[in-house]
Amino acid sequence: MAMKTSSRPVPLDGEPLGRGARKQLTRERLLDAALTLMSRGHSFPSLSLRELTREAGVVPTAFYRHFRDMDELGLALVEECGLTLRRLLREARKGGVPTHDIIRHSVAIYLQYVRAHPRQFRAATSERSGGSPAMRQAIRTEVGHFMREMAQDLRQLGFRPDLPSETLEMICSLVVNTMLNAASDILDLPPEQPQLARELEANFVGQLRLIFLGAEQWRAEPGTP
Amino acid sequence: MAMKTSSRPVPLDGEPLGRGARKQLTRERLLDAALTLMSRGHSFPSLSLRELTREAGVVPTAFYRHFRDMDELGLALVEECGLTLRRLLREARKGGVPTHDIIRHSVAIYLQYVRAHPRQFRAATSERSGGSPAMRQAIRTEVGHFMREMAQDLRQLGFRPDLPSETLEMICSLVVNTMLNAASDILDLPPEQPQLARELEANFVGQLRLIFLGAEQWRAEPGTP
DNA sequence: CGGCTCGGTGAACAAGTGTGCACACATCCT
DNA sequence: AGGATGTGTGCACACTTGTTCACCGAGCCG
Numbered sequence: 001m002a003m004k005t006s007s008r009p010v011p012l013d014g015e016p017l018g019r020g021a022r023k024q025l026t027r028e029r030l031l032d033a034a035l036t037l038m039s040r041g042h043s044f045p046s047l048s049l050r051e052l053t054r055e056a057g058v059v060p061t062a063f064y065r066h067f068r069d070m071d072e073l074g075l076a077l078v079e080e081c082g083l084t085l086r087r088l089l090r091e092a093r094k095g096g097v098p099t100h101d102i103i104r105h106s107v108a109i110y111l112q113y114v115r116a117h118p119r120q121f122r123a124a125t126s127e128r129s130g131g132s133p134a135m136r137q138a139i140r141t142e143v144g145h146f147m148r149e150m151a152q153d154l155r156q157l158g159f160r161p162d163l164p165s166e167t168l169e170m171i172c173s174l175v176v177n178t179m180l181n182a183a184s185d186i187l188d189l190p191p192e193q194p195q196l197a198r199e200l201e202a203n204f205v206g207q208l209r210l211i212f213l214g215a216e217q218w219r220a221e222p223g224t225p
Numbered sequence: 226m227a228m229k230t231s232s233r234p235v236p237l238d239g240e241p242l243g244r245g246a247r248k249q250l251t252r253e254r255l256l257d258a259a260l261t262l263m264s265r266g267h268s269f270p271s272l273s274l275r276e277l278t279r280e281a282g283v284v285p286t287a288f289y290r291h292f293r294d295m296d297e298l299g300l301a302l303v304e305e306c307g308l309t310l311r312r313l314l315r316e317a318r319k320g321g322v323p324t325h326d327i328i329r330h331s332v333a334i335y336l337q338y339v340r341a342h343p344r345q346f347r348a349a350t351s352e353r354s355g356g357s358p359a360m361r362q363a364i365r366t367e368v369g370h371f372m373r374e375m376a377q378d379l380r381q382l383g384f385r386p387d388l389p390s391e392t393l394e395m396i397c398s399l400v401v402n403t404m405l406n407a408a409s410d411i412l413d414l415p416p417e418q419p420q421l422a423r424e425l426e427a428n429f430v431g432q433l434r435l436i437f438l439g440a441e442q443w444r445a446e447p448g449t450p
Numbered sequence: 451c452g453g454c455t456c457g458g459t460g461a462a463c464a465a466g467t468g469t470g471c472a473c474a475c476a477t478c479c480t
Numbered sequence: 481a482g483g484a485t486g487t488g489t490g491c492a493c494a495c496t497t498g499t500t501c502a503c504c505g506a507g508c509c510g
Contacts, residue, residue, distance in 0.1 A: 019507050023457065043355045046270035048497060060498080062458055069498090129409045130268050130355030136413060167431070174403065174432045181402045184354045188361055206392070207399045214439030244477045248487065273467065286469075287488050294468095 027066045029056045031077055035119035044074060044127050044135070074127070074135045081120045082142035088113050089149055103208050111201060114183045125184040143180075147172045160215065171215050178207050252291045254281045256302055260344040269299060269352050269360075299352070299360045306345045307367035313338050314374055328437065332430050339408045350409040368405070372397045385440065396440050403432050 017025070033055035037047055049070060053060045067073040092109055114121050128139050150172040151165065160168070182204040189196050242250070258280035262272055274295060278285045292298040317334055339346050353364050375397040376390065385393070407429040414421050 019455090019457075022507090026457080041358055043268065043270045045268045049499090050497065059459055061460085061500085064499085065457055125354045128354065129350045130352070133266060133413075140410075140413070170428050170431045171435065173428065174435065177402065177406045178399065181406075185365075188358070188365070203395050203398065206395045210396060210399065210439040210443060211435065212439075213442050214435040214437075217438050217442050218435060244485090244487075247477090251487085274469090275467065284489055285467095286471095286490085289469080290487055 023065070026056070026058060026062070029058070030063065030066060030073065031080060032056070034073065034077055035123055038123050038126065039119040044077075044123070044131050071132055071134060074131060075138050077123065078127070078135060078138040078142060081124050082139075082145065084117065084120050085124065085142075086146060086149065089146065089153075093153060103212065104205050107201065107205050107208065110179065111182070111186055111204075114186055118187055121183045122187055125180050125187075128180065143176060147176045150175065160218070163218065167218070171211065171218075174211055175208065178204070178211065182207075248290070251281070251283060251287070254283070255288065255291060255298065256305060257281070259298065259302055260348055263348050263351065264344040269302075269348070269356050296357055296359060299356060300363050302348065303352070303360060303363040303367055306349050307364075307370065309342065309345050310349065310367075311371060311374065314371065314378075318378055328433050329430050332426065332433065335404065336407070336411055336426060336429075339411055343412055346408045347412055350405050350412070353405065368401060372401045375400065385443070387445075388443065392443065396436065396443075399436055400433065403429070403436065407432075 030052065033052050034044070034047060037051065037055055038044055042051075047070065049063055050060050052070075052073075053063050067076065088110070091113075092106055124139065127135055128143070129136060131139075147169060151168045154168060154172065155161065155165075163171075182200070185200055186197070189200065255277065258277050259269070259272060262276065262280055263269055267276075272295065274288055275285050277295075277298075278288050292301065313335070316338075317331055349364065352360055353368070354361060356364075372394060376393045379393060379397065380386065380390075388396075407425070410425055411422065414425065
């Protein structure tokens with residue numbers, strides 16, 4: 001008669017947690033496992049349910065206590081990452097009006113943040129055009145929120161108050177896309193190549209400066225330097 | 226004894242083809258099958274070898290006559306798509322100096338091309354940050370070629386001859402990224418929504434105009450000691 | 451305390467997967 | 481012509497996958 005040592009949900013800490021708290025904990029473990037596996041090269045659509053639960057340290061069937069299927073987990077993942085990344089915007093909001101040095105500074109902060117949360121950014125940039133149509137749409141919506149917040153911030157900072165919101169959002173969409181591309185590039189270069197990182201960062205700064213240069217000159221008087 | 230009607234490589238045409246030609250034909254069929262499956266929502270890393278050969282109309286083991294594994298096929302796919310897309314650049318090269326109407330025109334041509342080759346663009350934008358590290362690197366290289374060609378063209382057209390190649394490539398990299406993002410957006414919107422397509426196209430045109438506006442106003446290093 | 455809820459478990463299944471092997475047969479090179 | 485080459489085939493194997501089912505036992509509510 002084998003001793004069935006079943007039901008050992010949280011071997012880490014012996015603290016007695018509430019049952020709801022415990023549920024959300026393993027739920028977060030599943031989401032975290034997805035991010036971890038993705039950061040190891042797997043792309044989300046190629047993740048298997050079993051692989052995921054293995055990484056999370058639970059039995060495959062436990063998955064269904066939290067999500068109907070992988071798509072649902074994907075959507076939850078997008079939402080969580082979106083929240084995390086928008087927290088970044090709030091932090092970076094402390095910067096000022098877009099002048100050159102401010103851009104350089106913001107870029108440094110941003111890239112530092114990217115490097116500190118590689119799994120989230122890898123997932124965001126990876127599945128932006130990779131996953132299921134539903135997931136793509138969700139990411140697009142999230143990026144849209146991001147872009148709109150940035151536009152609102154620029155307006156509030158008194159940047160080009162003459163421009164209609166439409167134009168401002170067009171500009172911010174360009175900025176956000178550039179930021180995400182830069183994040184993807186940064187995460188892909190070999191870790192022990194500070195020179196490449198410098199070049200990439202300089203490139204990134206240049207692109208943003210170019211964009212804001214164009215934004216400042218947008219619809220300005222033609223032929224008046 | 227059952228009649229084994231084996232070895233029927235090409236049931237389509239009875240024309241006797243050279244054996245090497247036949248090989249390349251099924252090779253292209255495999256690549257084509259990959260594109261087709263991807264255009265149906267599958268992302269490349271989630272494609273199975275059997276699914277692919279099924280779509281291509283060959284037996285699974287025949288795959289190994291052409292590629293060692295799926296990764297190798299992926300790289301071949303990237304290369305083929307890169308060639309196809311660079312052909313586009315040659316066509317679009319007939320445009321002139323970047324003025325506003327020229328940009329609008331080029332955008333129209335580009336989007337038309339995107340819509341005419343949805344599978345290639347879907348694959349390119351989808352796996353740009355999605356696939357295996359090797360695949361990402363390959364796509365990055367391909368995009369780099371694209372970007373360099375564009376920079377060379379701009380130079381040859383006499384656009385900002387005072388700018389160093391580095392800056393020009395920085396600008397073109399921004400343009401290329403914007404183009405790919407636009408392609409991804411275009412392919413993702415519902416097919417029966419011309420209004421959304423118009424808005425997206427206007428957005429795209431605006432972003433490119435913004436970039437070139439900034440590029441025209443760009444001045445050399447503002448003092449970096 | 452006693453029953454109920456419900457997150458987690460293990461066993462089981464059919465279906466699909468990658469890959470090795472021997473074989474057919476059209477094409478090519480002597 | 482005749483043998484060599486090499487692409488496509490069929491079969492086989494071990495393995496993983498998603499999903500079902502009954503069951504356990506801790507947490508919660510009366």
